[in-house]
Amino acid sequence: MKFHRPFRHPRTTKYISIHTGLCEACWNCLEVCPNQVLGKLEFGPHRHIRIHASENCKGCKKCVEACPHHAIEYVYKSKHQLEAQAI
Numbered sequence: 425m426k427f428h429r430p431f432r433h434p435r436t437t438k439y440i441s442i443h444t445g446l447c448e449a450c451w452n453c454l455e456v457c458p459n460q461v462l463g464k465l466e467f468g469p470h471r472h473i474r475i476h477a478s479e480n481c482k483g484c485k486k487c488v489e490a491c492p493h494h495a496i497e498y499v500y501k502s503k504h505q506l507e508a509q510a511i
């Protein structure tokens with residue numbers, strides 16, 4: 425039997441980072457994401473958003489804007505920005 429480990433999910437995509445401690449499980453972000461990146465984690469008292477398919481994230485920020493609890497942060501930095509910071 426395959427053991428389900430609910431907390432072993434990535435918390436980032438190339439563009440966003442999820443702060444699960446701030447998530448109130450309203451599912452707003454899940455509803456607005458056009459690319460089915462996000463999913464629900466519902467395991468006993470633990471309810472929060474999770475990354476379902478990080479490779480599908482296009483960085484549109486709809487989830488960031490839809491979250492009333494600031495639980496999703498836009499973290500993408502372009503290659504140019506990263507090079508400038510390294511100088």
Ligand code: SF4
Pocket residue numbers: 437439440456457458459460461462480481482483484485486487488
């Ligand atoms: S940035 Fe856009 S594509 Fe990526 S998870 Fe958020 S809503 Fe979905």
Ligand code: SF4
Pocket residue numbers: 446447448449450451452453454472473490491492493494495496
């Ligand atoms: S919109 Fe924010 S609070 Fe609501 S499920 Fe998404 S991350 Fe959690």
